[in-house]
Amino acid sequence: MAAQRRAPAGMLPAVEPIRFVAEDGTACAAPRGFTAPSAELLREAYRRMVLGRRFDAQATALTKQGRLAVYPSALGQEACQIGAVLSLREDDWLFPTYRDSMALVARGLEPVALMELLRGTGHCGYDPEATCTAPQCTPLATQAPHAVGMADALRRRGEDRVVMALIGDGGTSEGDFHEALNFAAVFRAPVVFFVQNNRFAISVPLEKQTAAPSLAYKGIGYGIPSEQVDGNDVVAVLSVLGKAVTHARDGRGPFLVEAHTYRMDAHTNADDATRYRDAAEVERWRAADPVSRLERYLRDREVLTDADIHADKAAAEEFAASFRGRMNAEPELDPLQLFTHVYAEPTAHLMAQREALRTELAGEGV
Template sequence: MAEHQALHPSEEPLRLLDESGSRVDGSGLPMPDTRRLLEVYGSLVTARRVNDQAGALVRQGRLAVYPSSHGQEACQVGAALALSDGDWLFPTYRDTAAVIARGVDPIEVLTLLQGDWHAGYDPYERKVAPQATPLATQLLHAVGVAHAARLKGEDTVVMALCGDGATSEGDFHEALNFAAVFRAPVVFFVQNNEYAISVPLARQSAAPSLAHKGVGYGVPGERVDGNDPAAVLAVLERAVADARAGGGPRLIEAHTYRIQAHTNADDDTRYRSGDEVDPWVARDPLTRLEKHLKRKRALTKARRTEITEAAEAVAAYMREGVVEGAEPEPAELFAHVFSEPTPQLAEQAAFLAEELSREGL
């Protein structure tokens, strides 16, 4: 019974900082040191600036689409910083800030969001898999990489990111089951931002929490305040350490909120009100950590200026590097799927060519 109870997450999401940036006791989590929190803060400022700049590029017609992680940046940064250089990150389409925090060139990251057929970056360079648009498919890939690393005797850990909507997909459950049976070193990190596009969490799951979904597979679960940067980092670092030590997979649920629309193609006012969004604005992870660091007198004016300027440099690099009017070649969609195209791919390629010809493109 005690062993089974250890699989259950905490009753409430773990936290180290409240909305005012004050220390909260009782979680049992170690507080990251000030140097580490300053690193987190710098990455948060850059992540917020990346979101804002990408949104501007969409409005200028220089990006085809952008799924903002505004308000979820603590999850993005925590996922990237909790990993060692030899570990792998498997992101979703909304995890651009995490990919950039992992060290991938921002212009390469934005290639996919310009409408190109490929991810834009070499996955092996920073050990970051391509950003996955289909829900939960990357989780199976993540488990495969983790299982292969374990078979080879490597100490690699894989961080597999997904949203609450992905937990309704079969791939999520298959990934958890395989990882548990073969004790694959995977940290499944669910960013529960309350919506799967327009579908609220209450219409997706009747479980006590999404972290409880690990119990049926023998995967320990934990819940964390996803807007508390210190707690997110502490929980993920502990999960990564446990997986690296041979403890098998972990399922972490971060409670956060998607402040902005699903993408620029979404009208979120059709399914939620401003009264729902406003309280979450007050829980902003960036301002929460800033208040904490100022209270500790660790965030000086000079340091804040340095961090802001570094973030602005990234934004300027994005503006200069995203070329307006870059036209992808549609036929390339089929060029690198198989060395020998299947009959189905050939049929699809011919259909697309006919459609484009009819439209005069």
Template sequence: MHELPAEWANTSPLPWLPSPVPVSLFPVNGEDREHARAGEYGEYREPAPESLLSAYRKMVLGRRFDEQATALARQGRLAVHPSSLGQEACQVGAALALRPTDWLFPTYRDCVALVSRGIDPVEALTLLRGDGHCGYDPVRHRTAPQCTPLATHAAHATGLAHGERLKGTDTVALALVGDGATSEGDFHEALGLAGVLRAPVVFLVQNNRYAISVPLSAQSAAPSLAYKGVGYGVRSEQVDGNDVAAVLAVLGTAIEDARAGGGPWLVEAHTYRMAPHTSADDPSRYRPAEEVEHWRGRDPIDRLEAGLRDRGLLTGEDVMAAAAAAEAYAADLRTRLAEDPTLDPLGLFDHVFSAPTPQLTEQRAALRAELKGR
């Protein structure tokens, strides 16, 4: 009998399997159930009160920002807006779970994550207004440009995380993807590479049930998308994506484990997109109104507010103050987006290469001469 190679000695998938049910810490509508549910392979503790209060304020602000951006798109002041209404716990949880030195890799739907990370709201909407490929400084904010092609940024996150580790830093990369992105080849290539390299990267799948109009049932037959990590040796977990306490707890564990050398994680957040896919979409053509109403009853902001009130951590005055701050934020956004942007045509040649090629330099000079001749 041939002996198995030594590296095959521990091939049990158990260390990588997600919890059998999504991790949840805050009940829905006062449900009488165990306050905290631990993951199958580890304990997830409720975040500190100050973290939950910060998350609440940012979620209220993020929703008002999202509503304002949707209105601006209807007015023609944005080309389009992909709302994240209902996904605030995922967006804010992702931003708050990271250190300032970590990197975030967002998609086109993740503007709330951007503003939660401290990026100017006008800069966050620059891509959607059509003024530039990216309105903020990625290096300054440690936030990659928003990615529109599905899943292509997942490999970028893996590469950056591996590169940072080679440089000797403790930086972690977090890639935000949707359920539709898990059907793309780039997603699987990124997980395969991350697993082999043991890269300090976390993939957060915001499973909002639809890839535009395609329901999850038509995308995958897996018991949950979290199981997709197992085949690549990527530790996986699933979490209630409308429970920001659970999102913070699970992502915090995943990020710190990856930082400590534990390798990559795949976290599936079960959530719901209550708004259309974009401002150009009609969701009534592919999903019933009853389904949307069901998920409105699981609203992540209402859920957090109720939980904080029950714990005596949030007062009516606090709620009004958060709403007032969010309204002022939206008013400032309206005012500044009404101003015409200052554009530099020569900026087309910036950030193409770290050192411009002779051809690029020649093209830039030609455009400069043409502009001067007008």
């Protein structure tokens, strides 16, 4: 009879989410086994969180002006979005969802090109290979197996690069998520599954999605060490993700992190969140705002000054103005691009369709 496997020590998440900073911005006792990020990294996190929030507000406004077809806001999730990006190297891969535009802006992707998917002018406005960033994924969790495949390829090549898959709480209810975890564990793929638990899968609350004590426990059944973190505390997010990324980069296989956060705005501009949650709940989470929380924490440590705050907000306004101005310009579209990325080798039928459209656009045979 084969010997029974025993779970290695340290696989279970903490009973309570890891936290360094209280909701009012004051410091908590440092959690055992975790180290706070450097002051320089936290200062950079604040700058990018301020810019990310302003970008998010501008993108939301553009939907009301008809410049975007749809926009899923990440307001309230700044610590998760920026924490994820700052935990990776530039040559690490990121597999985002449709709600992670703020993270991609923080990663340095051009915002107007980034909006092509949500504007309806293209499938993906940036080069995934050049940016090590997969296209934003609209179907829930279908990017998770892709992330595992990329991670396994990097492992087989002997590269020390890591893959991070961003997933919402709703995505953990999908079969793709569970298949990805199983493959990642079996092949010891260097991938971090980062679940941003913002409490709602559109209108479905967390308690109607799972009976698990925490989504972090989803990894244990597959042999994946897991942790849960206060997703509105960027100090904790950076610390926990740093540990997870190091685990994967050192060849010890995948890691799962659940961040407890909240989606302050509606699911998208097409959603009415007041139909399934009350204002009091939103206000309770507003008190845990990740930006003001970090601001006070850094002020108390004399890492952030009034001048710094003013400069960061001014830079964010300048960024938003540039983004807004370019989004207000009418896009130049080539309808024939519809056929460009359908197949690696276009079929005869596809080429016939392309020629028919080209003829119609040219006015030939009219």
